[in-house]
Amino acid sequence: MSFGRGANDCRLHELVFRVCSPMLLNNNPVIEIRRVGSNLFLDKHYFPILSLSTPPPMPMHSPASGDNQAGQGAFDVQIGFPDLQLFRNSKYFALLSYWLQDCDCNHSQCARTDDAPIPGRPLLPTRLIDVGQGDLITGRGSTTLRLIVTAAIPEDELKADARYIALSHPWGSNRDHDHFCTTRLNLDSRVKDGMAMDSLPATLRDAVVVTRALGVRYLWIDTICIIQGENGDFNTEAPLMETVFSLAHCVIAASSAGGTSSGFLSRQRSSRDFVTLSQKENHHGPDTNATLYIGEVIDNFQKHVIEGPLNKRGWVLQERALARRTIYFTQWQTYFECGAGIRCETLAKMTSNQAAFLGDPNFPSVALKSSKGARIRLYELLYKSYSALEFTNPCDRPIAIAGLEQRLVKAFNTHGGYGVFDGPFFGRGLLWKRDENVPRNVMRPIEVSLHKGSYYVPTWSWMAYEGVITFMDAPLDTVEWQHGTKDGLVSPWATLPEPGDTASPSASVIWHTGKTDEHTVLKAKAREFSVPLSKVETKIVYDAGETPRKDVGEVKCVIVGRQRMSESQPIPSTLLPHYVLVVGQRQKSDVRTEYERLGVAVLPGDWIDQGGGGKEIWIV
Structure with a gap:
């Protein structure tokens, strides 16, 4: 036959x-x-x-x-x-519960670990939503939800069950979606009188349905649990996302929703x-x-989740990486990701290096198990991916990755901020550049919105701009980095004690992004070009995609690193590649001369005037 x-x-x-x-x-x-x-x-x-x-x-x-x-x-x-299964079928939620139970019982790497500031009282977000109880089949149950201040939750209730679920979702445009924000005007009412279940937009209402079906009492939603708008507490709450998502019982991601009014528990599902x-x-x-x-086979985590619309949001990369486990609701499949891998309703298990890195329940433990070179490539991939994401408010760019950056600073045992780490990673981190492979990509300075915070992001950081970045392809082991007091390129944190310094027992790693009481200037030695600027510009990748503005003063370069001479293939030092920041004069004062970053370049050593000590400048 x-x-x-x-x-x-x-x-x-x-x-x-x-x-x-x-x-x-x-x-x-x-x-x-x-x-x-x-x-x-x-x-x-x-x-x-x-x-x-x-x-x-x-x-x-x-x-x-x-x-x-x-x-x-x-x-x-x-x-x-x-x-x-239909989304509101009891068998469907039984499978989701089984995933979580299996993870609780068998995945020690996914367990919640936190040092509560008050012994015996678990660390919780500032506010949570008490969703009450409801019957999945009949739809009967509590019709009122309450916004609660977690510090006021009685001790006995916390001992009984302090679990909460966090929602990752797109807001969508104000025109098409009701964001249902908590403001100073409605905060007291939501705490005292509660919120009607029927008043919630569809995506937030579906999150309540899932939370109840999984047997969890508390839910965290950013639009409701953070006070938005004028006199809100976004500035103090946003840096706390590291704990909100990492300590959640699980995160539910509304991957199929277009905004708060879309919903993600659709009535119809495709057949198989x-x-x-x-x-x-x-x-x-x-x-x-x-x-x-x-x-x-109807699963495709890469297409449905990683390349899905929700993952194009700037805030979501951090939410995924910080979560111990996440349930993704897509229009094709429901996926579960934890430290043991990825499953879906047909339970195909999918793995990849990137999935393992971002799906790490104890981020960035996967990176720390890698070689130094692999760690560098992983955080470069992280920042490159993040820079391509979308923001409703571009000024969120430095803070929407704050939780991940704090984790990396601690893991690398160094100081750092604004997308750059001190110590052995410092020079390489400064050598980001505009991604020339992305069409029409330029780095546009971000105007900081006052209600989001007025701290200054320095020009040497890619966080000060909109646009997609990548990093210069500097060899991992053969570059002599020129930073430190001796070489003239000094980080803003160089005067701090080194982490672990026995002479300074109070020294510890510090995350610096957004600290308004700190200086963020780089002290450097700028050098002239020994060839015409028109020739040098053939090698420069300008951040703005074009030559400097007319109001920019003299253009110079700062040597960040130079290729080490090879014993097997000796090359004159004047021809060795030099990795440089290209800077332009911003303003003159009696105190110092300030420069701003314009771009980066790899130049032969003899294109740079290296006689003398260079000109001392400050890159702001």
Whole structure:
């Protein structure tokens, strides 16, 4: 019987024939299909054609140790549903609960770890929403939600259950979406009288439904739990996102929503073609059926989540990286990500270096296990990806990654801020540049909005601009960095004690972004070019994409690093590549001469006047 004809006589054969046909270049009557875990692959192809799953145990109790990722029954495949369940079906939420229970029981790396400032009282966000209780099937339950100040929650209630869920979602435009913001005008009413469930826009209301269905009492939503607008507390609350998302029981991401009024629990879901196979399993007990589902592969975490609309928001990268585990609600699938990997309703497990880095429940522990070079490439990838994201308010750019930057500063055991780390990472961090591969990409200075904070972001930081960045491709081990008091390029934090300095027991790592009481200037030695500027400009990547403005004074360069001479291939030092910041004079004063960053370049050493000590300047 030929492969094609057999499809008319067997439902499984028909399914295999349909999914394989587009990949077959000839009419070969024999094909080879191999199984890897819970997926089936066509020979010599790298993407699965079908996935295998077995139904979850009902009712779902807390999984025993060892159930992690593996399925139940005789088939040794992952647990999942053959078809996508309706969002408000009890079986659907039973699976989400099972994911969380399995993670709680078997993934020690995903456990919540925090040092509460008050012993015995867990660390919580400033405000939370008490969602009350509701019945998923009948829809009956509490019709009023209350905004509560967590410091006022009684001790006995916290001991009973202090878990909360955090929502990651897009706001959408004011024109199309009701943001339902808490302001100084309605704060007291929301605390004392509560909020009607029906008054919430669809996305926020769906978040309440999910929170109740997962058996969690408290919910954190930024639009409600942070006081927005005039006299709000955004400035004090935004830097606390590191704890809000990392300590949440889980994060729910409204990946399919376009804004607060869109919702993410749609009534209709796409169907999936599958075949059910059953067999008697005597060793499982009398009259026990072992069921196996074979279905189309309909999961694509990269496309549905990483490349999805929600992940284009600037705030979301940090929310994903800080979360211990996240449930993503997309229009195709629901995905679960934690420190053990990624699952979906068909429970295909997907992994990648980037997914492991951002899905790390103890970010950035994955990076710290890597070599120094790998760490550098990972944080460069992080900042490059972040710079391409969208902001409703561009002035949020320095603070929407604050939680991640604080974690990195601590992990690297150094001082840092504004996208740059002190110590061995300092020079390389200054050598960011406008990504020339992005069409029409220029670095536009961000005007800081007063209600978001009036701190100054220095011109040497990419956080001061809109636009996509990348980093200069400086070799990892053969560059002599020229920063420090001796070489003249001095970081703003050079006068602070080194972390771990035994002579200064109070010394510790410090995150500096947004600190209004600090100076953010770089002290440097600027040098003239020994060739005409018109020649140098062929090598310069200007941040603005063009030559300096007319109001910019003299243009000079600051040497950040130079290529180390090779013993095997000696090259005159005058020809070795030099990695430089290009700066322009901003203003003159009796105290100092201030310069601003204009761009970066790699120049031969003999293009730079290196005689004398250079001109002492301040890059602001």
